[in-house]
Amino acid sequence: MRRFSRNAIMRVLPILIFLGLSAGFLTACGESAGQSEPASHPATAKPVRVAPVTRTDTLRQYALTGVTRAANRATLAFQVSGNLSKRPVNIGDRVEPGQLIAELSNPEAGPQADAARARLSELNTRLAQAERDLTRVENLFEQEAATRQELESARASRDALQASRDNARAQLSRSTRTLDETRIKSPVEGTVDRVLFEPGEFVPAGQPVVSLSGGGLTEVEIGVPENLIDSVEVGQPATLRLPLFEGRTVSGRVSEFASASTGAGQLFPVVITLDAGQSLRAGLTVEWLLDATQPQRLTVPVTAVVSPGGSGQPRVYRVVDGRATAVPVKLGAIMDENVIVEGELEAGQSIIVAGLNNITDGRPVEVLP
Template sequence: MTCFRPSSHPTIRLALHIRRPAMAATLLAAALALGGCKEPTRADAPPPERPVRVATVAYTNAAETRDFVGVVRARTESALGFRVGGKLVERPVDVGDRVTAGQVVAKLDHTDLGLQVASAEAELSAARSSYAQAKSDEARYASLRSRGFAPVAEYERKKSALDAAASRVEQARRSLDLARNQLDYGDLQADADGVVVSVGAEPGQVVATGQTVVTIARDGPREALVALPEAWLAEARRAEATVSLWAEGDHRYAATLRELAPQADPATRTYAARFEILSDDDAAPALGMTATVTLALPGEGPVARLPLAAVMNNGQGPAVFVVDPATSTLDRRPVALKGFTEDVAMVQSGLDAGERVVTLGVHQLREGVAVRVLDGG
């Protein structure tokens, strides 16, 4: 018990200074009655329970998964361009149009190409005339030589002239074939069935040889094109891949890795990867759709996934606080971690399924503290 000192009470000090004995005695008695001794608080009272949120331990497969967002592309995209230069006069197809093999998708001005064909035809006609004259001279000198009226050297010259004329005829014929091919090249044709995904030139534009005019995505397998970081290059080859489309909700397609770039992109430092989407042609996803490729690595035993905030480490290794169901107190439990992500810790051992682990504020708690589990935790 703690008592007050009478000399320190203001009422008693006032009574001591009052000269009238009766009044001073009355005030002194009142002060003593009001002061008395104070009853102290009990030091052995139990501390209040700490409210905590918990998570129930459940072991699942330890397969690590990672999602990569990309787009749906055709396996083969043909960038078509003219094999000769010229002025583009017609492009009968546009983006989104379906084309078939052999269909004309663009045309050049044929005026100059037609003139080249006419010139080659004239050269061939002239070469044939020269060949006919040389052949006649060779036959005549052969007859004279057989009768002894022409020297051998003169006959040899006529025979050489005939051989040269024959070569010029062959050269003119090849030039005519080339000119006709170039005339055919003035019509750009689709090399396979597919759909036009982009155009690179408009009518009236002068295009160079090889310049892309139309890009066609061929019919056939569809693929998901994604960018992989360096850490997932080896894992991508052994992981199980699935593809989901943003437009189709939870539906997933099986997929396989078909192509992995050998060199990183210089800007993003990632590697382009193509995953073939295994589906029927009728159910093939549309080109350009947003695709999410999920890579799942093979599991190596069960793990319990807990919030990363539930794990503490004070220099003695990772540990968690487990709520004792009998006493509602905390038990510090060392655990072994298989790994962790940005917000999840994967516990490999140290906990039993069904136990409840504190998930928030573990660094402000201590072992043996009484706790109260909040609703929903």
């Protein structure tokens, strides 16, 4: 066996001690790493303050848009089709009741009406003469100066002319009606605000040609979504704002309210008539500031809502058996210091409103008074 000198042993001893200490340190680290577990919640409870979940009616103001129009208005159309031959009015023109607005081309209607009118005039003249002749013959017959045959002949002539006159009157009525159907006259005093056809164009029957706005009151038709219809009734006051006129407001009342929408998923038409003395020019954009009460909704203090990472699912923390329990929520409108929420919450449950820093799901908490 090889023997080492004392000096050699003394030279390697520090190296052996260093290696032994290093091996022990590494073994201890390995054991520590192998025995490590996820950190548990701190044993001490975190002090927090709580507030109850509340259920309340919510009042919100909605801005619904519409366009002003004259309350007294008319949309004019022909009852028959034809080519537009004349439209002597333009947008902005003032018109009087009975004034010609537009006319269709019908070369035969005018002459037919004139002929029927002349025929009726002629028959009226002849009938008047036949009445006088009959009266004269009746007098002569009473004086025995005329025969019964002459009397009957005069009566027959008078009756025939009466029948012809009645037929001519009916013909004139038909011709006049035909002529009237080719003409549109203003039913009101007002202003032309739209023209939809130009002379020479074909106009289908019933198609609007000209629209008029009469004087007097102004109204607005506004579409109301179905979730707000319970907040509308005829006669209720309405405040209208003009967004393009520095927020100027005018007042009115709901005058008409449709009980049904114009179709599935459509809006419900509501007509608001402005108060007297607050009339506006037709065609202005206005906003109806509608205060609507929503059904009872759950609300929590704004300070109770946290959003992990600033962009995660918003949540609140309930206190259940002394621990914080996370409840994801969907946020609604903010009302003062509260916010509407939807989630697995009930009115009266306690939620944490202070002490939320470093709070985690399941962490023990101590509710402060």
